[in-house]
Amino acid sequence: AIxxxxxxxxxxxxxxxxxxxxxxxxxxxxxxxxxxxxxxAVMSYWGVEHKKVVKEDGSQWKWACFRxxxxxxxxxxxxxxxxxxxxxxxxxxxxxxxxTLRWPTDIFFQRRYGCRAMMxxxxxxxPGMVGGMLLHLSSLRRFEHSGGxxxxxxxxxxxxxxxxxxxxxxxxxxxxxxxxxxxxxxVFFNAYFLGYLISPKFAxxxxxxxxxxxxxxxxEFLKEIDEGNIDNVPAPAIAIDYWRLQPGATxxxxxxxxxxxxxxxxxxxxxxxxxxxxxxxxxxxxAPVGYH
Amino acid sequence: AIxxxxxxxxxxxxxxxxxxxxxxxxxxxxxxxxxxxxxxAVMSYWGVEHKKVVKEDGSQWKWACFRxxxxxxxxxxxxxxxxxxxxxxxxxxxxxxxxTLRWPTDIFFQRRYGCRAMMxxxxxxxPGMVGGMLLHLSSLRRFEHSGGxxxxxxxxxxxxxxxxxxxxxxxxxxxxxxxxxxxxxxVFFNAYFLGYLISPKFAxxxxxxxxxxxxxxxxEFLKEIDEGNIDNVPAPAIAIDYWRLQPGATxxxxxxxxxxxxxxxxxxxxxxxxxxxxxxxxxxxxAPVGYH
Ligand SMILES: [Fe+2]
Ligand SMILES: [Fe+2]
Ligand SMILES: [Fe+2]
Ligand SMILES: [Fe+2]
Numbered sequence: 001a002i003x004x005x006x007x008x009x010x011x012x013x014x015x016x017x018x019x020x021x022x023x024x025x026x027x028x029x030x031x032x033x034x035x036x037x038x039x040x041a042v043m044s045y046w047g048v049e050h051k052k053v054v055k056e057d058g059s060q061w062k063w064a065c066f067r068x069x070x071x072x073x074x075x076x077x078x079x080x081x082x083x084x085x086x087x088x089x090x091x092x093x094x095x096x097x098x099x100t101l102r103w104p105t106d107i108f109f110q111r112r113y114g115c116r117a118m119m120x121x122x123x124x125x126x127p128g129m130v131g132g133m134l135l136h137l138s139s140l141r142r143f144e145h146s147g148g149x150x151x152x153x154x155x156x157x158x159x160x161x162x163x164x165x166x167x168x169x170x171x172x173x174x175x176x177x178x179x180x181x182x183x184x185x186x187v188f189f190n191a192y193f194l195g196y197l198i199s200p201k202f203a204x205x206x207x208x209x210x211x212x213x214x215x216x217x218x219x220e221f222l223k224e225i226d227e228g229n230i231d232n233v234p235a236p237a238i239a240i241d242y243w244r245l246q247p248g249a250t251x252x253x254x255x256x257x258x259x260x261x262x263x264x265x266x267x268x269x270x271x272x273x274x275x276x277x278x279x280x281x282x283x284x285x286x287a288p289v290g291y292h
Numbered sequence: 293a294i295x296x297x298x299x300x301x302x303x304x305x306x307x308x309x310x311x312x313x314x315x316x317x318x319x320x321x322x323x324x325x326x327x328x329x330x331x332x333a334v335m336s337y338w339g340v341e342h343k344k345v346v347k348e349d350g351s352q353w354k355w356a357c358f359r360x361x362x363x364x365x366x367x368x369x370x371x372x373x374x375x376x377x378x379x380x381x382x383x384x385x386x387x388x389x390x391x392t393l394r395w396p397t398d399i400f401f402q403r404r405y406g407c408r409a410m411m412x413x414x415x416x417x418x419p420g421m422v423g424g425m426l427l428h429l430s431s432l433r434r435f436e437h438s439g440g441x442x443x444x445x446x447x448x449x450x451x452x453x454x455x456x457x458x459x460x461x462x463x464x465x466x467x468x469x470x471x472x473x474x475x476x477x478x479v480f481f482n483a484y485f486l487g488y489l490i491s492p493k494f495a496x497x498x499x500x501x502x503x504x505x506x507x508x509x510x511x512e513f514l515k516e517i518d519e520g521n522i523d524n525v526p527a528p529a530i531a532i533d534y535w536r537l538q539p540g541a542t543x544x545x546x547x548x549x550x551x552x553x554x555x556x557x558x559x560x561x562x563x564x565x566x567x568x569x570x571x572x573x574x575x576x577x578x579a580p581v582g583y584h
Contacts, residue, residue, distance in 0.1 A: 045374070047559060064578035065437040065438045065439060067581060067582075125428065125432050136421050140418070142470075150453075268338075287356065
């Protein structure tokens, strides 16, 4: 049931643009543009208005940044303890890189795990996007199928962005934290971009280890909640809808599903690196699309 | 019904990687690694093996680069004649840019529309990816929701890549065409990246006009087919599955749905530009996710 109700954007008479310029539709458009403001929503000339989306229970879907078909129930049974033992010098360099990055992070955040989660998710959402984009460009240049890896890495990026949208509701960034995020993103985006061009094997291994660390810090987060040092506040509405949590879900439930997500990212990235270790290209093995 | 059948990647005993290194699972892993080659598929240590996917009719899904839930029936009733009349100097510059780009293209390809389509789709898949990535990074930096625009632009990029995967089946690139694609991508990616950073309003307007030109050249393509100058060969299997075409579909049917896709991209991009014209940010209006 798709209707253009008042849920869509209401332009009223102030929205300008293509609406008024097509010779063919000028009459109709003029009518729309001068339509009563508080009447019903006006479909733009381009016909790409927001469609009203409803939840399974019939109530209105209130998120534009994700849709009901993007939501899922996280597989909490995933093994949190899996670890890639570093074998090659490259593995060791990857692990050393991650451990080195953790050091300033621990000092900066101490035990403020809510703030830590929010800040780190701004970085965590970068590798999937960069990897997905580079594979996309490579697929176009070489006239080759992707094996689903583009989608798989983009899904990871979107999932990490949802982690950020969730923790934003629990913790508010201060001005110097915002400045830090901008600086860190500038450096990390370029570093990962170059790193992925030089060695996707190394890049995915680094992300695999980053995810192992993420699992560790979310486990610490849970401990702090269980010990009462962090309030187990109600889960944000966005988290309840995204992970299909129960109505009474709490922050603890959210951290549980986020931690499970990180374990899935760990698997995907170590697996991607393993494929390269075997001298294969990612596209030669089907990607774990929809793995969560 | 998810089973790890022989459809998944068979590593046999040669696949190395994380499988052999976890202390906890070493026993089981060693068993897997030495498993009989021609036996059944081996699940990797990371558990992210390709899941067997079936079509609606129960037959096996044979594409890794897209899944049944990515397929759709194109809306062929879309108005192909819509046009954004250039009003501002920026509109005029955008249209001028596109017309200028068309000139060498027409000379290079003449009436070889199959080849032209294949080559141009390698370029067409760039803007959506760049725009989606930049919006993603911006969403992370500013702690802001995307309004669905990241997904919407990434969908456009994936759709364009599917156009390429389709035309690749009909036309084979020669070595100098491959070289040309690499050069053009290098220039266009950077130009669009910078352009989008400077003015998304201009960038989306340019893409809107590019799509208008694409509709025009696919219409010419159809004419050549109807006049018998281009053979109306059977549609590639990948196209039949992606656009849910009838089993006996032909190249003509494929060009019809691709042209409809371009008309949808035109709408999305002119609409995005219009939003900027009105001094709004994309995220302030819900994106046309799933618009095709
Ligand atoms: Fe995360
Ligand atoms: Fe992660
Ligand atoms: Fe296209
Ligand atoms: Fe297009």
